Amino acid sequence: MNKKETEQFKKKLIAEKAELEAELSSVGQRNSNNPNVWEANTGGMEVDAADENEVADKLEEYEGNSGIVTQLENQLIEVDAALTRIEKGTYGICEKCGKPIEKDRLEASPSARFAIKHPHK
Numbered sequence: 001m002n003k004k005e006t007e008q009f010k011k012k013l014i015a016e017k018a019e020l021e022a023e024l025s026s027v028g029q030r031n032s033n034n035p036n037v038w039e040a041n042t043g044g045m046e047v048d049a050a051d052e053n054e055v056a057d058k059l060e061e062y063e064g065n066s067g068i069v070t071q072l073e074n075q076l077i078e079v080d081a082a083l084t085r086i087e088k089g090t091y092g093i094c095e096k097c098g099k100p101i102e103k104d105r106l107e108a109s110p111s112a113r114f115a116i117k118h119p120h121k
């Protein structure tokens, strides 16, 4: 992969990162001690605890947010890892076999670690 192509993927990754962070901000917030860790919004747990239905609703909302946060956080980790690979000059290379990852695959998923034919997990 040449430098120009790598730059294009870098732009895509940075845009993806911004999108993920925007989505995360809508369902959670950064941990004040560790900005890389996101916490799900509680949806205002300070509701009147006497109202069981409302408490149940809020709990459900929190659990929903929590699942979304985990999912987005994992995607964000992959995007960050891909940006690190760009810095190191190992971007676009299958981490298992060292062969180049197909361009189509990177177009569809710029943070891909493995080639299509060898999706090692």
Ligand SMILES: [Zn+2]
Pocket: 094, 095, 096, 097, 098, 099, 114, 115, 117, 118, 119
């Ligand atoms: Zn491979």
